[in-house]
Amino acid sequence: MRIVCIGGGPAGLYFGLLMKLRHPDHSITVIERNKPYDTFGWGVVFSDAMMRAMRAADPVSAAEIADAFNHWEDIELIFKGRRQRTTGHGFIGIGRKRLLNILQRRCEQLGVELVFEREVDSDLDFPDADLIVASDGINSRIRQRYPTMFKPDLVIRPNRFIWLGTNKLFDAFTFDFRRTEHGWFQAHIYKFDGETSTFIVETTEDVFAAHGLDKLDQQGSIDFCEKLFAETLDGAKLMSNARHLRGSAWLNFSRLICDSWSHFNGKSDVVLMGDAAHTAHFAIGSGTKLALDDAIELARQFDAFGHGRETVGAVLSAYEAVRRIDVARIQNAARNAMEWFEVVGRRYADTMEPEQFFYSMLTRSQRISHENLRLRDPAWLEGYERWFARRSGLDVADNLRATPPMLTPFRVRSVTLANRIVVSPMAMYSATDGLINDFHLAHLGARAMGGAGLVFAEMTCVSPDARITPGCLGLWNDEQMERWRRLIDLIHAVGPAKAGVQLGHSGRKGSTKVAWEGIDQPLDKDGWALISASAIPYQPQSPTPRAMTRADMERVRDDFAAAAGRAAAAGADWLELHCAHGYLLSSFLSPLTNVRGDEYGGSFENRARYPLEVFKAVRAVWPEGRPISVRLSCHDWTPGGNTPDDALIFSQMFKEAGADLIDCSSGQVSKEERPVYGRLFQTPFSDQIRNEGHVATIAVGAISEADHANSIVAAGRADLCAIARPHLADAAWTLHEAARIGFNSLAWPKQYFSAKSQYEANLARAAAVGNAT
Numbered sequence: 001m002r003i004v005c006i007g008g009g010p011a012g013l014y015f016g017l018l019m020k021l022r023h024p025d026h027s028i029t030v031i032e033r034n035k036p037y038d039t040f041g042w043g044v045v046f047s048d049a050m051m052r053a054m055r056a057a058d059p060v061s062a063a064e065i066a067d068a069f070n071h072w073e074d075i076e077l078i079f080k081g082r083r084q085r086t087t088g089h090g091f092i093g094i095g096r097k098r099l100l101n102i103l104q105r106r107c108e109q110l111g112v113e114l115v116f117e118r119e120v121d122s123d124l125d126f127p128d129a130d131l132i133v134a135s136d137g138i139n140s141r142i143r144q145r146y147p148t149m150f151k152p153d154l155v156i157r158p159n160r161f162i163w164l165g166t167n168k169l170f171d172a173f174t175f176d177f178r179r180t181e182h183g184w185f186q187a188h189i190y191k192f193d194g195e196t197s198t199f200i201v202e203t204t205e206d207v208f209a210a211h212g213l214d215k216l217d218q219q220g221s222i223d224f225c226e227k228l229f230a231e232t233l234d235g236a237k238l239m240s241n242a243r244h245l246r247g248s249a250w251l252n253f254s255r256l257i258c259d260s261w262s263h264f265n266g267k268s269d270v271v272l273m274g275d276a277a278h279t280a281h282f283a284i285g286s287g288t289k290l291a292l293d294d295a296i297e298l299a300r301q302f303d304a305f306g307h308g309r310e311t312v313g314a315v316l317s318a319y320e321a322v323r324r325i326d327v328a329r330i331q332n333a334a335r336n337a338m339e340w341f342e343v344v345g346r347r348y349a350d351t352m353e354p355e356q357f358f359y360s361m362l363t364r365s366q367r368i369s370h371e372n373l374r375l376r377d378p379a380w381l382e383g384y385e386r387w388f389a390r391r392s393g394l395d396v397a398d399n400l401r402a403t404p405p406m407l408t409p410f411r412v413r414s415v416t417l418a419n420r421i422v423v424s425p426m427a428m429y430s431a432t433d434g435l436i437n438d439f440h441l442a443h444l445g446a447r448a449m450g451g452a453g454l455v456f457a458e459m460t461c462v463s464p465d466a467r468i469t470p471g472c473l474g475l476w477n478d479e480q481m482e483r484w485r486r487l488i489d490l491i492h493a494v495g496p497a498k499a500g501v502q503l504g505h506s507g508r509k510g511s512t513k514v515a516w517e518g519i520d521q522p523l524d525k526d527g528w529a530l531i532s533a534s535a536i537p538y539q540p541q542s543p544t545p546r547a548m549t550r551a552d553m554e555r556v557r558d559d560f561a562a563a564a565g566r567a568a569a570a571g572a573d574w575l576e577l578h579c580a581h582g583y584l585l586s587s588f589l590s591p592l593t594n595v596r597g598d599e600y601g602g603s604f605e606n607r608a609r610y611p612l613e614v615f616k617a618v619r620a621v622w623p624e625g626r627p628i629s630v631r632l633s634c635h636d637w638t639p640g641g642n643t644p645d646d647a648l649i650f651s652q653m654f655k656e657a658g659a660d661l662i663d664c665s666s667g668q669v670s671k672e673e674r675p676v677y678g679r680l681f682q683t684p685f686s687d688q689i690r691n692e693g694h695v696a697t698i699a700v701g702a703i704s705e706a707d708h709a710n711s712i713v714a715a716g717r718a719d720l721c722a723i724a725r726p727h728l729a730d731a732a733w734t735l736h737e738a739a740r741i742g743f744n745s746l747a748w749p750k751q752y753f754s755a756k757s758q759y760e761a762n763l764a765r766a767a768a769v770g771n772a773t
């Protein structure tokens with residue numbers, strides 16, 4: 001076959017040599033516009049796993065690369081006058097030039113033709129090629145020739161960075177954060193050979209502009225960075241090798257995703273590879289890895305289908321199908337890490353203490369979890385757990401294992417939760433006339449014995465017409481209050497859990513069947529009239545609600561206050577106001593459901609006006625020493641709906657009105673929603689609200705393991721974690737998860753004590769078998 005690789009970066013060179021190695025008869029040319037030793041950039045990093053893959057693909061070049069590697073284990077953070085360090089992180093660094101030269105030499109050795117200093121204009125210049133590899137980098141000219149085929153989605157990210165080098169050698173992957181009068185800068189620093197370290201400086205666009213860096217030439221920027229990082233550089237100079245870039249040399253990262261990676265140009269198949277097809281931000285250092293993995297996979301598919309012209313179509317389809325999954329995974333992690341660096345100044349750096357800031361930075365990609373850190377550096381993690389526990393008011397003796405973050409106490413007003421786990425409110429649709437019955441006692445009593453610090457019952461309705469279904473709980477009369485008292489006494493009697501009541505009104509989502517007879521389906525008979533912010537039905541088949549009048553507002557506000565008073569009298573420890581999921585109060589907050597022209601619609605202030613009136617009425621009757629949380633839909637997941645930035649604004653308003661925590665849920669406001677589900681998918685909303693809004697939060701949604709909850713709480717992404725469905729599957733979720741991570745100091749109900757050690761021993765045995773196999 002005749003193969004032409006346009007662009008001699010890691011992707012083009014490595015693919016060229018791998019194909020020649022497998023099939024020496026192929027005629028392969030790699031065309032590069034630069035000179036052989038002329039390239040932009042300093043060092044690149046990748047992981048030990050990448051080296052294994054390269055060793056399997058071509059042991060010869062892998063051995064040479066391995067010899068040239070700088071291997072290091074430590075990460076160091078320089079922040080607020082402190083240096084903190086952790087180990088066990090296993091990185092490899094190599095100079096980009098060195099890597100390319102090794103690949104170039106190997107290409108020549110195997111007979112790949114290398115053409116330097118030729119700028120390719122078009123893939124059509126090679127009509128004899130069976131396969132053209134567009135390995136021409138992020139600004140790929142070949143990709144740009146076929147925008148309707150490849151459908152590139154290129155997003156220019158807001159941060160600015162400059163890629164510099166220095167002759168000072170750093171023995172750890174070092175992150176250095178410095179504050180100026182305008183904001184924060186961070187340096188990502190790593191050694192990659194015996195003389196040089198990469199030194200990437202990054203900041204936000206506004207800080208960049210405030211310092212006039214857009215007006216400085218390269219030397220001016222270097223002088224600025226040398227001054228800013230003088231303490232760390234300790235007299236060493238910074239250097240640029242991007243002299244070809246005009247202006248200041250500060251770049252913006254471009255995130256690239258393509259719809260399709262290959263195209264037949266009429267003569268040859270053209271395939272995108274490496275940065276031409278996709279990019280991953282340098283925050284997790286995976287761009288070169290992706291390029292090399294692409295090359296390995298494409299060569300592997302030729303091995304699988306056969307090295308002939310006729311197999312090219314099938315090979316390219318298989319290559320894309322396999323690589324897309326890995327690329328999406330890495331881009332996802334890279335996006336999390338990149339976003340962390342984009343918001344670090346305004347979200348974490350000013351307020352977080354150095355210990356927690358370090359933890360937050362280490363877990364920024366959300367691929368490294370709490371237990372993962374324990375495997376890497378147990379001593380460091382244990383030290384952090386101890387620090388976190390002490391900050392939460394626990395002092396654990398040095399000879400005992402530190403309490404995991406999710407099991408540390410949390411105090412708000414005069415209520416102390418034994419730990420950070422919450423049984424999330426879950427409607428059970430099992431009441432008659434809104435009354436708690438044996439089912440609720442058994443259901444919530446069991447969960448109160450299961451180890452969680454706070455047990456919420458389901459959304460409890462403030463009037464008969466506030467119910468979602470005829471099976472919903474209520475607190476609109478004294479009989480209901482007495483049943484609540486019974487339940488709350490029971491929760492308090494069987495363990496340390498506190499009892500929470502979530503008050504709500506269904507609004508336009510009311511008068512429906514119970515879940516198992518048809519979620520959100522209107523009742524066939526005995527339905528009731530609906531009210532909402534505006535007269536918009538939830539679904540085409542739903543009854544149209546009445547837009548609330550002032551009289552409706554006063555009645556419902558008073559219903560909420562009366563129900564809150566009953567909850568207090570029944571002994572509830574915690575109140576939550578349900579302002580999420582498209583129910584009545586949520587319908588005011590979302591512009592999708594609130595089109596009012598009066599002072600209750602339009603601006604943020606107007607849309608929040610009625611929910612805040614209700615909140616204040618509830619706060620006024622609710623005891624001063626007991627907390628109130630507010631549940632928000634932090635994202636409507638629908639064009640034109642609320643976004644997380646909007647939720648931050650509402651959170652501030654509730655905080656000012658006296659809310660103690662924001663419970664960060666999302667969606668269920670519109671049937672048009674397109675949520676992006678996934679592990680911890682709503683936790684970023686909690687992170688933003690907690691760390692930019694400076695209000696305590698509850699994270700909820702797809703948090704299913706202790707490892708998730710520990711990571712969230714330890715990183716300060718939330719104060720509490722609400723766990724819903726896992727608590728339906730396992731009433732004792734907290735007790736069981738604590739045992740699963742080997743923390744055996746959590747007390748079980750004394751009646752169950754004899755089961756505890758057996759349970760723990762079984763888990764330990766199963767883990768030992770798992771490790772051995």
Ligand SMILES: Cc1cc2nc3c(=O)[nH]c(=O)nc-3n(C[C@H](O)[C@H](O)[C@H](O)COP(=O)(O)OP(=O)(O)OC[C@H]3O[C@@H](n4cnc5c(N)ncnc54)[C@H](O)[C@@H]3O)c2cc1C
Pocket residue numbers: 006007008009010011012031032033034041043044045046118119120121135136137138140141161162163200273274275276282285286287288289290291
């Ligand atoms: C600041 C920064 C730090 C980074 N750090 C890391 C890191 O630590 N680890 C990591 O793995 N990755 C890192 N990367 C990313 C990494 O450099 C790229 O992802 C990787 O080089 C992609 O390889 P590639 O072969 O696809 O493209 P490139 O390396 O960009 O190679 C493309 C080649 O094509 C040539 N070319 C382009 N157009 C033409 C044309 N028309 N004719 C002829 N030749 C052409 C170019 O000159 C270039 O040599 C970093 C990137 C940046 C910007």
Ligand SMILES: Cc1cc2nc3c(=O)[nH]c(=O)nc-3n(C[C@H](O)[C@H](O)[C@H](O)COP(=O)(O)O)c2cc1C
Pocket residue numbers: 424425426427428458459502578580631665700701702703722723724725726
């Ligand atoms: C059966 C069921 C009923 C629910 N009822 C309520 C409710 O009454 N109030 C509420 O705010 N959320 C309710 N939710 C949402 C949960 O509290 C939680 O936010 C959601 O299930 C995501 O958490 P999970 O991934 O841990 O299940 C309910 C969820 C389920 C599964």
